[in-house]
Amino acid sequence: MPLWYNEEQTEGVSFGIKIKEQILSEESQFQTIDIYDTYEFGKLFTLDGLVMLTEKDEFIYHDMIVHVPMAVNTEIKNVLVIGGGDGGTVRELTRYNSIEKIDMVEIDEMVVRASQKHLPFTASKLTDPRVNLFFEDGIVFVKNAQNSMYDLIIVDSTDPIGPGEGLFTKEFYDQCFRILTSEGILINQHESPFYPQFSKEMKRAHNKIKNIFPISMVYQAHIPTYPSGHWLFGFSSKKFHPLEDLKSPRWEMLKLKTKYYNSDLHLGSFALPTYVKEMLEEEE
Amino acid sequence: MPLWYNEEQTEGVSFGIKIKEQILSEESQFQTIDIYDTYEFGKLFTLDGLVMLTEKDEFIYHDMIVHVPMAVNTEIKNVLVIGGGDGGTVRELTRYNSIEKIDMVEIDEMVVRASQKHLPFTASKLTDPRVNLFFEDGIVFVKNAQNSMYDLIIVDSTDPIGPGEGLFTKEFYDQCFRILTSEGILINQHESPFYPQFSKEMKRAHNKIKNIFPISMVYQAHIPTYPSGHWLFGFSSKKFHPLEDLKSPRWEMLKLKTKYYNSDLHLGSFALPTYVKEMLEEEE
Missing domain, CATH: 3.40.50.150 (Vaccinia Virus protein VP39)
Incomplete structure (x- = not known):
């Protein structure tokens, strides 16, 4: 099964990125930090499940x-x-x-x-x-x-x-x-x-x-x-x-x-x- | 189950819109025509599964x-x-x-x-x-x-x-x-x-x-x-x-x-x- 990162950008609107693998997932004192490798965007970095940046944009x-x-x-x-x-x-x-x-x-x-x-x-x-x-x-x-x-x-x-x-x-x-x-x-x-x-x-x-x-x-x-x-x-x-x-x-x-x-x-x-x-x- | 319209905008990238109901789905000689009512975008009109327009934008x-x-x-x-x-x-x-x-x-x-x-x-x-x-x-x-x-x-x-x-x-x-x-x-x-x-x-x-x-x-x-x-x-x-x-x-x-x-x-x-x-x- 291919893996997808999915973010509900606002209620009723979702944005998905197909991922190769999850590289990191950790809980800091403040938030959840995730890093993925993706097909279209290269590395993807999220905080609390929201896109902070991708390598491509x-x-x-x-x-x-x-x-x-x-x-x-x-x-x-x-x-x-x-x-x-x-x-x-x-x-x-x-x-x-x-x-x-x-x-x-x-x-x-x-x-x-x-x-x-x-x-x-x-x-x-x-x-x-x-x-x-x-x-x-x-x-x-x-x-x-x-x-x-x-x-x-x-x-x-x-x-x-x-x-x-x-x-x-x-x-x-x-x-x-x-x-x-x-x-x-x-x-x-x-x-x-x-x-x-x-x-x-x-x-x-x-x-x-x-x-x-x-x-x-x-x-x-x-x-x-x-x-x-x-x-x-x-x-x-x-x-x-x-x-x-x-x-x-x-x-x-x-x-x-x-x-x-x-x-x-x-x-x-x-x-x-x-x-x-x-x-x-x-x-x- | 809530219904979502999902479009693979380019390979490995998807965009989803939560829909209230599908209003129309028909095949013309040229393409598939779909119209939905959605929560965030009002009416949504697609051809062959690609967004042509939404009422909101x-x-x-x-x-x-x-x-x-x-x-x-x-x-x-x-x-x-x-x-x-x-x-x-x-x-x-x-x-x-x-x-x-x-x-x-x-x-x-x-x-x-x-x-x-x-x-x-x-x-x-x-x-x-x-x-x-x-x-x-x-x-x-x-x-x-x-x-x-x-x-x-x-x-x-x-x-x-x-x-x-x-x-x-x-x-x-x-x-x-x-x-x-x-x-x-x-x-x-x-x-x-x-x-x-x-x-x-x-x-x-x-x-x-x-x-x-x-x-x-x-x-x-x-x-x-x-x-x-x-x-x-x-x-x-x-x-x-x-x-x-x-x-x-x-x-x-x-x-x-x-x-x-x-x-x-x-x-x-x-x-x-x-x-x-x-x-x-x-x-x-």
């Missing part, structure tokens, strides 16, 4: 969560990553020589260890000398961090259920604002606009952030293995506008080869469908 | 296949639709008072009759007095049509397997070119770039078209119920460039309410991911 998520802010401010030096235990976000960040320090705060050390063992394509740069790993709660970490420490914070979290929940609160966004420099940018994964289960959270998060940051916009990407395939990211900023301050020529001079991101797509990704724009304008 | 496909060319040439008068038996493309076209004639050529009359009975949300405008329905092979229809008949041809077809196959050939595109006016535009659904099964067809079709039309570009949309959720359309044209000739102010004066399409998104939809751009530049 992770480049889309990681391109968009990293290169969008980096192309708006090419002089970013100090970065904080919250979550992101698979290492993909750090991998893309380490490609910038201008970055001097990357603090990564992942609540679940077992996720990092599992990724280092089984997902080297994302995790291999976690040993970069600029990277400092902290295995603790991101909410506590930002509360204890000094003012104006970071040029960029990337919240690479799970959905706002379980360990990720506190990363979608006003208190957390307030602390992010405080520990960002006057040129600071906050990027967070922003859920899907399509299914109400996700768009409700997306609207709530966006309403909180836009009351804190002077610039607060949303951009999108095609991520085939996430619910609906239509995924959003939040770009919140104290000074830089994601379109007006885009440094395309300077970014292109870095000659970073990317499979998804490019400067035209950067601009295009902020052009949202009408129903998404209307959703973001609604108050809660 | 059909607005995306129909917005993008119609409003993109109409906003580039707001003076389009004569339109030919090949396929599109569900009526959604015609529905969007009939919103333009400037359009004088819509010839719709659908090979399978049973698709139109089933849609008129069960999918009124897309099919209700097929009775518009400007619409002429032809139940015949689109390939034969274009071969017999006079020169310079149409300002716009929309190929709203199934995949290039089964009845849709001939709509992806050089001969067909040559005929389309011939029967378009000197300002003519050809739009066709262009498959997905993500899974090789589809992207192979997409590249083949694009290579053929770009040797015929002076302007030949590709744009994208998020369509959650199509394989990978990342779907492409071809914009091929004798005169008008889809970006440089976009008539945003004139289109916006029409005050057509759209849920997906808007002028910014029009521009953004042509900004393709790097891997898709590279794919389109490759020769076969």
